[in-house]
Amino acid sequence: MLTEAERLELGVTQELPLNPDEAFQALLTDELLMESIGEDLVRTYVTIQELYNKKLAEAGPEGSAERKAWLTARI
């Protein structure tokens, strides 16, 4: 494992998102991707993914057999 000092020395400062919501927020505030892919497309995409994740949450808590079955039937 690299230490924090070694990590910073390499110029590695940014963490990856920790969950879909952080990733969706990053996308919605990314001017380049919003413009290149299309703002309407991206906003609709995020809305649908959020609703999908809500359905997934209704299937069961993360790690439960019910939820895993719901997800793997669809991915």
Next chain:
Amino acid sequence: MNLKIYTQRPLTARLDLKATLLLHKPLAFRMDRSLIVDGYETFTHFIKTHRSVQFAHLQWIDYTSTVRVRTLTLKHLESLIKAGTNLALCRHYLCLIDIGLPLIDRDPGRPAGQCHLIPDFETIHLYPGTTGEHAVIFCYFGSGTRLPRGISTTALTLSAPFCPRRALLRAIDQGRDEFNLSFRVGFEFEFSAVQTSPTPSPPEVHASSGLRAIEAFMLPILSTVTTRLAAAGVHIEQFHCEGSDDAYELVTAHRPPLEAVDALVTAKETTRRTCRENGVRMACYPAPPEINGLHTNVSVVPLDDEHYGPRARQDVVAEVEEHFLAGVLAHLGALCAFAMPRPESYARTVAGQWCAGRYVSWGTENREGPVRKRAPGLWELRVPDASAQMYLFVAGVLFAGMDGVRRGTELTVSDCQGEF
């Protein structure tokens, strides 16, 4: 799949056509955002050389990566083409979850209004593993307008601002028009497979690349998948047992991006169907114990690279590769919205799991970070899993990389050889 969309022909031919079109005053479509789609000749040639085809499967992939299909009799598709129209369907068809329409007041999700499936005829191929009665065509989701008679009787101008496939094609076009670059993409598709019927054969220990493990029951199945795909023009380079419970991996050949993502869709669905036919349950699950990823190899190559000698090709790649990578890293967090849309996806971004790591970084042959550099101008992007909207992810990667080249973005992250 031999993919030749009109705009991928030499630029001069395209400009000539544009000039011709502009002379026709009544045309009111926007030239900047529209695309001319043809390929009807490929379609008629395919039908003539595959006399057994009776059905055409028009396929599209929605925002949550569900593959959807309308199966038309060949006769009906031909009559639509003759009438100068396309298959119309409700415009919410990119936004459904299973059968349900979430209530959103946003285009294209509203349940009123029409869209069309615009066949990309160049993608026509036989349905893998069937007897030749079925052909498959990938489609754009949008609307098409006929060109004036005298220019073409079969070409359409396409407007598809919501279509993921169209977004990827726009990125490819930008590479060609603005940067003289093209791209190759290949996938390492991971999944798990468990025997369910009739009687599971005696188990073998699941070992990474283990011979006994693959011989246990998957070798004939994956051989069948590969043969079926080859007949449909999708090339698998290799397969093996992966290093987590019940996991396997298929590697697809590097191809131009749109063809590559279409091929991934076909490979994934063919694997699923062939497993099911053989009493094997196939699944893609990003969290432990399976930890199935979908590593995406992306490379930058000069446009028309067959005209370059190896040295000239190296020079072009050397000029752009750092900026391209810097551009991708600058947008990597946002790109996770396409690559990892499920909470389960983030089980792969914890440290020490040989997946994607915690930080935005890259490293030559480093498998504990989100980007492994494999060769000059070739990177393995390790964040996606099978829940990714891959058309949008690859489109986003290309747009981000090209933005780095455009701005001359400096690569401020050094080559990482450790893990965090």
